[in-house]
Amino acid sequence: MASSILMFICLVVITMVEKGVCNDLREICVGEETALNCDQLDHATKNHSYLELVWIVTDLKNPGDTKLISYCGKDPNNCSLLSSLNESCFAQRIQVRTLSRGSIYVRQLWKNDALSFSCRLFLQGDKRPLITSVNHLTVTCLSLSTGQDVNLSQASGENRISSETVKDKWWYILQGNGGEKKMAYCNGTKCSSILCSEYKTRMEINGLSLILKKVQLADEGLRVQCKIWRKNDAAPLLFNVLLKHVSANPRTGQSLSFYQRRWSSLSPLIPPL
Numbered sequence: 547m548a549s550s551i552l553m554f555i556c557l558v559v560i561t562m563v564e565k566g567v568c569n570d571l572r573e574i575c576v577g578e579e580t581a582l583n584c585d586q587l588d589h590a591t592k593n594h595s596y597l598e599l600v601w602i603v604t605d606l607k608n609p610g611d612t613k614l615i616s617y618c619g620k621d622p623n624n625c626s627l628l629s630s631l632n633e634s635c636f637a638q639r640i641q642v643r644t645l646s647r648g649s650i651y652v653r654q655l656w657k658n659d660a661l662s663f664s665c666r667l668f669l670q671g672d673k674r675p676l677i678t679s680v681n682h683l684t685v686t687c688l689s690l691s692t693g694q695d696v697n698l699s700q701a702s703g704e705n706r707i708s709s710e711t712v713k714d715k716w717w718y719i720l721q722g723n724g725g726e727k728k729m730a731y732c733n734g735t736k737c738s739s740i741l742c743s744e745y746k747t748r749m750e751i752n753g754l755s756l757i758l759k760k761v762q763l764a765d766e767g768l769r770v771q772c773k774i775w776r777k778n779d780a781a782p783l784l785f786n787v788l789l790k791h792v793s794a795n796p797r798t799g800q801s802l803s804f805y806q807r808r809w810s811s812l813s814p815l816i817p818p819l
């Protein structure tokens with residue numbers, strides 16, 4: 547889709563997760579529209595204290611990059627988008643529509659992008675607004691049918707990082723309990739074999755790419771993460787892929803479903819390549 551943009555964002559991405567700055571990151575699929583509501587607006591209109599509200603977007607990686615998205619005056623059902631958003635660094639990164647009741651619909655277009663959206667609700671007489679914030683991390687979501695092979699390097703976009711700059715690269719499966727299973731380790735030129743016995747027959751290293759073979763229904767919900775440490779950069783880059791939908795291909799078929807989650811930061815012991 548937005549591959550040149552992607553190239554750029556790959557150089558940016560998240561470290562806040564590691565530092566616990568934004569604990570409440572919501573995972574959002576790239577390209578999927580999400581409605582955001584301004585808390586307490588109903589209450590404030592009912593008790594006649596509502597004055598006006600704005601929505602603001604902030605780049606979590608560069609908190610100085612912040613921009614007004616929309617403004618609602620007297621009537622919170624009649625809000626306007628600010629055209630200056632189109633001339634900002636968010637122009638090709640998010641698409642926004644306004645909704646009734648001060649809400650907005652947001653679609654995020656970049657992979658592995660971390661943005662914060664906040665509503666500032668101003669009340670009559672009060673100088674300080676009420677603030678509702680939500681932090682979004684975009685992940686690549688896939689819809690697959692059973693039996694397909696998935697090139698996870700391609701899906702995640704991790705292969706856009708030039709191999710000369712890669713110091714260490716780890717592949718993980720993220721688990722529901724916040725844990726992670728190590729799948730493979732790579733340096734700039736070579737990868738280990740699949741480290742997790744459970745996936746030895748399901749995954750494969752091909753060159754510097756990780757391939758998930760013959761997708762099963764049970765893979766729905768699977769979260770795979772590639773974490774890359776670059777030379778001269780302490781913070782790792784994260785690339786996340788979610789197998790959002792797996793549908794049965796009539797010629798194969800299983801049942802069951804499991805769910806995966808989260809990431810953590812420590813650099814693990816490096817296996818032999």
Ligand SMILES: *[C@@H]1O[C@H](CO)[C@@H](O)[C@H](O)[C@H]1NC(C)=O
Pocket residue numbers: 586589590593595669676
């Ligand atoms: C009206 O509602 C808002 C939002 O819940 C609240 O912050 C504010 O204190 C209320 N004002 C009055 C006068 O009740």
Ligand SMILES: *[C@@H]1O[C@H](CO)[C@@H](O)[C@H](O)[C@H]1NC(C)=O
Pocket residue numbers: 619621624625626
């Ligand atoms: C909505 O707001 C705009 C500008 O704020 C105003 O020009 C327009 O008349 C309003 N529309 C309605 C239906 O109130």
Ligand SMILES: *[C@@H]1O[C@H](CO)[C@@H](O)[C@H](O)[C@H]1NC(C)=O
Pocket residue numbers: 627628629630632
């Ligand atoms: C921003 O640009 C998009 C696409 O070009 C356009 O559809 C939208 O109306 C513009 N928004 C504003 C507020 O100018």
Ligand SMILES: *[C@@H]1O[C@H](CO)[C@@H](O)[C@H](O)[C@H]1NC(C)=O
Pocket residue numbers: 697699700705752755757
């Ligand atoms: C996986 O995708 C990457 C990036 O597009 C590509 O370079 C690589 O050759 C692919 N690997 C396989 C086995 O298809």
Ligand SMILES: *[C@@H]1O[C@H](CO)[C@@H](O)[C@H](O)[C@H]1NC(C)=O
Pocket residue numbers: 733734735736819
């Ligand atoms: C990657 O590991 C292999 C095997 O240990 C080694 O031969 C190679 O020099 C390493 N490459 C880099 C760029 O460190």
